[in-house]
Amino acid sequence: MKDLIINQLKESLVELDYYDTDLQISISTPKNKEFGDLSSNVALLLSKRLNKNPLEIAGDIKNKLDGSDLFKDINIAGPGFLNFNLNPDSITNELKEIINLNDEYGKNNTLKDQKVLVEFVSANPTGPLTVGHGRGAILGDTLSNIFQWNGANVDREYYYNNAGRQMRVLGESVRARYLEIQKENYEFPEGGYEGEYIYDIANDLSKEFGNTLIDNDTIFKETAEKSIFKNITNTLDRIHISFDSFFNENTLYENKDIYTVIDQLREKGLVYDKDNATWFHGTKVGRENDRVLIKSTGEPTYRLPDMAYHVKKIERGYDLCVDIFGADHMDAYPDVIEVVKQLGHDASKIKVVIHQFISILNQGKQVKMSTRKATFITLDELIDEVGSDVVRYFFIMRGVNSHLNFDLEIAKEKSEKNPIFYIQYAYARIMTILSKNDLAIENYNLSLLNQEDEIKLIYKLIEFKELVVKISKDMEPQILATYLLELASMFHKYYAKNRVISDNEELSKSRLVFIQSISIVIKNGLKILGISAPKKM
Numbered sequence: 001m002k003d004l005i006i007n008q009l010k011e012s013l014v015e016l017d018y019y020d021t022d023l024q025i026s027i028s029t030p031k032n033k034e035f036g037d038l039s040s041n042v043a044l045l046l047s048k049r050l051n052k053n054p055l056e057i058a059g060d061i062k063n064k065l066d067g068s069d070l071f072k073d074i075n076i077a078g079p080g081f082l083n084f085n086l087n088p089d090s091i092t093n094e095l096k097e098i099i100n101l102n103d104e105y106g107k108n109n110t111l112k113d114q115k116v117l118v119e120f121v122s123a124n125p126t127g128p129l130t131v132g133h134g135r136g137a138i139l140g141d142t143l144s145n146i147f148q149w150n151g152a153n154v155d156r157e158y159y160y161n162n163a164g165r166q167m168r169v170l171g172e173s174v175r176a177r178y179l180e181i182q183k184e185n186y187e188f189p190e191g192g193y194e195g196e197y198i199y200d201i202a203n204d205l206s207k208e209f210g211n212t213l214i215d216n217d218t219i220f221k222e223t224a225e226k227s228i229f230k231n232i233t234n235t236l237d238r239i240h241i242s243f244d245s246f247f248n249e250n251t252l253y254e255n256k257d258i259y260t261v262i263d264q265l266r267e268k269g270l271v272y273d274k275d276n277a278t279w280f281h282g283t284k285v286g287r288e289n290d291r292v293l294i295k296s297t298g299e300p301t302y303r304l305p306d307m308a309y310h311v312k313k314i315e316r317g318y319d320l321c322v323d324i325f326g327a328d329h330m331d332a333y334p335d336v337i338e339v340v341k342q343l344g345h346d347a348s349k350i351k352v353v354i355h356q357f358i359s360i361l362n363q364g365k366q367v368k369m370s371t372r373k374a375t376f377i378t379l380d381e382l383i384d385e386v387g388s389d390v391v392r393y394f395f396i397m398r399g400v401n402s403h404l405n406f407d408l409e410i411a412k413e414k415s416e417k418n419p420i421f422y423i424q425y426a427y428a429r430i431m432t433i434l435s436k437n438d439l440a441i442e443n444y445n446l447s448l449l450n451q452e453d454e455i456k457l458i459y460k461l462i463e464f465k466e467l468v469v470k471i472s473k474d475m476e477p478q479i480l481a482t483y484l485l486e487l488a489s490m491f492h493k494y495y496a497k498n499r500v501i502s503d504n505e506e507l508s509k510s511r512l513v514f515i516q517s518i519s520i521v522i523k524n525g526l527k528i529l530g531i532s533a534p535k536k537m
Helices: 002-016 041-049 056-063 088-104 131-148 165-181 196-209 218-240 251-253 257-267 303-315 333-342 379-386 388-396 410-411 420-438 452-476 478-497 506-527
Strands: 038-040 071-077 082-087 116-118 151-162 245-248 269-275 277-280 291-294 320-326 348-357 358-362 405-406
Touching: 002 041, 002 056, 002 388, 002 452, 041 056, 041 082, 056 071, 056 082, 088 320, 088 405, 088 452, 088 506, 116 131, 131 320, 131 348, 131 358, 131 379, 131 388, 131 452, 131 478, 131 506, 165 196, 165 218, 196 218, 196 251, 218 245, 218 379, 245 251, 251 257, 251 303, 257 269, 257 303, 277 379, 291 303, 303 333, 303 348, 333 348, 379 388, 379 410, 388 405, 388 420, 388 506, 405 410, 420 478, 420 506, 452 478, 452 506, 478 506
Parallel strands: 116 151, 116 320, 151 245, 320 348, 358 405
Antiparallel strands: 038 082, 071 082, 269 277, 277 291
């Protein structure tokens, strides 16, 4: 509804020759209902630009809008606020669009023909996915859905590295456990992986090959990588996440892409050698520090392949490249983006979403987690405990900048204390009502939906389309999670006070259309979040 008003305001401003492309027209909801349904301060914003009294500007705009069917009346208040009382018919007619579009309601072409790459999870195959990986996984998948609902062509990509010290230590850890099973002398590597999954891999090798691998150093890493990646993809399947491509960091070495970056930076005077290491001259281009790109040992630091990878992303023709990173990447990505910019690429195409860490609470106490010591909770274990729908909702319900406390007790609740249960129950309740009704819902009169709580609910439904567009720009999908909870709460309260089916057949038909519209929006919102909409609970 706000979008409709903004569009009509723009049209009137263009006709009045008041419109400026830099003008940010906003619509707000007055705290006091007496001031109207919605309000705008656009006349005040234009006053300085036009050097004109805001009351006069507001009067000109009002005169242009007075003939619109959208408004019951428009009044000017205070120093020049435009207050709108909406025509109830124009509001209720929006329900027809929801019913007609059904599964398509909320989809738009804002990002039509845009190629979007979303990189997320990107965990190296050194162990099962933890709850920490889960937040980034669900955030990336939900944003991918949002971009698709806005008309974009989206590719989901998983970036990983199966080389380097971490993988070497992984192989050595498996070998040590294998030797232990074979009752041979072994030395567990410093900083090795101690999880039960290491024993499982070693035990499988022992069963298949017996003691024939004692002198074989290569099979342990290869087997561990294959086993762990299979586990990772199985876990992602359980929360309905799949990828269009897997990008191996090793290809950046094989194709010499990392050395191309070094050569190009050196040509621009942005690389220098010091202490037998190769440095990025970050301070020369406004960064706080210079960074080592290649160590004195000849081994690249993790920043260098990241720089080469992001250059390749741009070269692959994407209009938008979204990175989903944990807070531990906060310090590194600005250097990567700066290098992409210095190499002549449009770095504005890269958007980085940093999410904070997650804590698991059990009976009010935080569960301590350590990846190396294997005292972590795997994502699989959490799914086993509460189900994929709960995991997806809880991981997305807080802003990315907020630390997330995942309360197991609340997550297991089958009551209104559990937000996703409360939302799904609203949908199931509506579907039960619709399935039991035998009224022929045709020739309905939506003007009968004139109660204040009905009008407020319709306002809420209309917000959905605007929300889908807003999230694609702000990249804050928790807004949708909150919206669905608010919508479900409004419906439950409405249902507690009003009978949908009554002796008044005309009103019953209108209310059936009304609640069907609510179910469609809940279902579509849950679909974006990757959560099921059960018809019975």
